[in-house]
Amino acid sequence: MGIILIFIDGFGLSEPVxxxxxxxxxxPCLDNLLEGHHFYASSMPLFSNAVTAKAVDAKLGVEGIPQSATGQTAIWTxxxxxxxxxxxxxGLPNSQLKSIIxxxxxxxxxxxxxxxxxxANAYRPSFFSSNHSYVSVSTFAAISAGLCLCTVDDLKMGTAVYQDITNKALQRMGEDVPLVPPVSAGKNLGQISKQFDLTVFEFFQSDIVGHKRDFIKALEIWTLLDEFLGGLLTNINLAEDLVIIISDHGNMEDLSHSRHTSNLVPxxxxGYGHRALxxxxxxxxxxxxxxxxxxxxDFHEIKGDLSASR
Ligand SMILES: [Zn+2]
Known part of the structure; x- marks a missing residue:
């Protein structure tokens, strides 16, 4: 019984525009899960035997456009x-956020x-020789909890996944790693998850593409994520495991501008216990x-106060 938490940066919900x-x-994978091409704010919530999909708030009662450091801290803590x-x-967490994390x-x-x-994200060798002063919420959370960060060697063994899923970005930076098809990367994440109660993976190319307003790349990312999810789902047991996908704020769903959005996020x-969401x-x-x-x-019937009032 494990949970696989997939965090997708800058991945809000918009409409069919x-x-x-x-x-x-x-x-195709997501369409199959949602019983149609329904990944829109106005289509939510969607409930089926296998899936719960909702549009949830990322503003948390605070004026302004949601941003990464605070949004990710809210998710990770x-x-x-x-x-x-x-x-x-x-951007990156300040000292106050680091204390919370x-x-x-x-x-x-x-x-x-x-x-x-x-x-499960892998880090380049150069990361380990740095002093880690400027790191994202996800990295800081892992380090501060004493986790061993995954390496390029883990990638080569299939026991980690790179943030871009395919290793293409790593190859461009000169690392000697094989390209991994998204389906295989998803299967790798599924395999990794078999040994852990919680497996976390972070993908942030979505936010980068949103800031660049790169429509072609955004379409590629949708294909990439869909294939990655498809691979993952073939290598976990949905009767025992739960996949949760969440984002910190909108961005890639609205390429009419290059900024984050205040849209609801998916x-x-x-899988197992999805109705608890x-x-x-x-x-x-x-x-x-x-x-x-x-x-x-037990992933079923979780009720009670999980509110953000703290
Ligand atoms: Zn951003």
Whole structure:
């Protein structure tokens, strides 16, 4: 019984309009899950036997456009970081957010329950020789919880996944790694997850593409993600495992401009206990829900106060 949490940066929900790449994207795996090409805000919520898909709030009661540092802190900790700061902070976490991450991050919370956790993203050798002063929320959360970060050697063995899924970016930077088809990368993530109670993977090319307003690349990313998800689902047991997909703010769903959006973001649950996501209304409730599922060793019927009021 494991949870695979896939975080996709800058991945909001829009409508079937020409500025939304998803409107034109080929996504057979997701279409099959959602029983149609329904990944739109107005189509949510979608409930089926295998899937719960919702549009959830990323603003958390704070004025302005949601940003990465606060949004990701909210996801990785369950704390309303925006509210604590009083604004949405972009980019990397500041000292106040780092304090929240150290105390409340999802890895630490699950380890306290005796659960095994992994952040499955691989890091380049140069990362390990740096002092880690400027790192994202995801990286800081893993380091502060004492996790061993995955390496290029892990990638070669299929025991990690690179942030771009295929290793193409790594090859361009001169690393001697094989290209991995998205389906295979998804299967690799599934294989990794078999050894852990929680497996986390972060993908942020979506946010980069949104800022660049690169429509062609955005379509490629949709295909990439769809194939990756398809591969993952063939290599996990949906009767025992739960896949959760979440984002920190919108961006790639609206290429009419190059900024983040205040759109709702998708929350998708696939597999065992997915119905427990029905009551989730914002990004702050993900970590408490996952913690509660593992505390009970039961992913069903999780109720109670998971609100972002802390
Ligand atoms: Zn961004």
């Amino acid at each position: 020409t500025t939304n790449p998803y409107f034109f994207a080929a996504t 369950g704390i309303n970081a925006q509210k604590r700061l009083g604004y949405h902070l972009h 150290i105390e409340h991050n999802i890895y630490r919370r699950l380890k306290a329950l005796g659960k095994s956790v992994i952040f 929350l998708v649950g696939i 029905r009551d989730v209304s914002n990004i702050c409730e993900i970590t408490p829900l996952i913690e509660e599922m593992h505390r009970r060793n």
